[in-house]
Amino acid sequence: MRGGTVTRLPGRLLKRGFFEASPEQVAPRLLGKVLARVTAGGVLVGRIVETEAYLGPHCLPPDPAAHSYRGPTPRNSVLFGPAGHAYVYAIYGRYFCMNISCEVEGQAGCVLLRALEPVAGADEMAVNRGLGSGAASRQTTPATKTYRWGPRKVTSGPSRLCQALGLTRAAHDGLDLLDAKSALQVRDDGYAVDEVLVTPRIGINKMNEAVNWPLRFALAGHPCVSGAKNLTGKRIHLR
DNA sequence: AGGCCGATCCTCT
DNA sequence: GAGGATCGGCCTA
Numbered sequence A: 001m002r003g004g005t006v007t008r009l010p011g012r013l014l015k016r017g018f019f020e021a022s023p024e025q026v027a028p029r030l031l032g033k034v035l036a037r038v039t040a041g042g043v044l045v046g047r048i049v050e051t052e053a054y055l056g057p058h059c060l061p062p063d064p065a066a067h068s069y070r071g072p073t074p075r076n077s078v079l080f081g082p083a084g085h086a087y088v089y090a091i092y093g094r095y096f097c098m099n100i101s102c103e104v105e106g107q108a109g110c111v112l113l114r115a116l117e118p119v120a121g122a123d124e125m126a127v128n129r130g131l132g133s134g135a136a137s138r139q140t141t142p143a144t145k146t147y148r149w150g151p152r153k154v155t156s157g158p159s160r161l162c163q164a165l166g167l168t169r170a171a172h173d174g175l176d177l178l179d180a181k182s183a184l185q186v187r188d189d190g191y192a193v194d195e196v197l198v199t200p201r202i203g204i205n206k207m208n209e210a211v212n213w214p215l216r217f218a219l220a221g222h223p224c225v226s227g228a229k230n231l232t233g234k235r236i237h238l239r
Numbered sequence B: 001a002g003g004c005c006g007a008t009c010c011t012c013t
Numbered sequence C: 001g002a003g004g005a006t007c008g009g010c011c012t013a
Helices: A023-030 A122-128 A151-155 A158-165
Strands: A034-038 A043-055 A086-091 A095-101 A109-120 A184-188 A195-199 A216-219 A234-237
Touching: A023 A043, A023 A109, A034 A109, A034 A158, A043 A122, A043 A158, A095 A158, A109 A122, A109 A151, A109 A158, A109 A216, A122 A151, A122 A158, A151 A158
Parallel strands: none
Antiparallel strands: A034 A043, A034 A184, A043 A109, A043 A216, A086 A095, A095 A109, A195 A216, A195 A234
């Protein structure tokens, strides 16, 4: 079953060391792990099915697409702190995106969460998205390939997943994701990942070399990966 | 099914 | 003062 109300957190917390590494390493390894938000009424859980790596300014060459590219600012300060913390920022005046800080304290670098698969609390997620309760389990229309409903409409996209889990900068930026008392946690429930799709990042369009860097990772063939296109790339197996 | 466009406001220069 | 790590609606077909 999927989407029912749950109060128990699945699996176990990840270790700090998991995130004290290059985002390029962390991003693919994060696939299959779960993001859990503890609310007053229960727990919203989504499996991470799509990520992107953003490299810190200490890297050579540095990553011009990263928010940390020009060094610490009030907004991105979490990125320069310890690993395993949430960096939530507002974009286009209406949306939020969520990242997880990587590297040791003092170095920036992060992983952007681009898509989840609802695991628990799917109905509440659908309501948070402004869709009807039950939208996550409602069938889509395969004939036209247009996803009017279904889990894809609920948590597929970096700002959609924030809306689904009710994540905001005010409430969640800077939270430690590896603390059992935290309202937002990343956990491992033993889900085994097979094939990983690797492509360039989405929305990085400026004329620089970083446009083509293969830093987007997704569970190959998973229906909740964002975008109907952008699915071409090499496929790898994690070692 | 794919492309374009506007919304909307915060952040940094 | 410019420009977003986006989204959804509307257009063409």
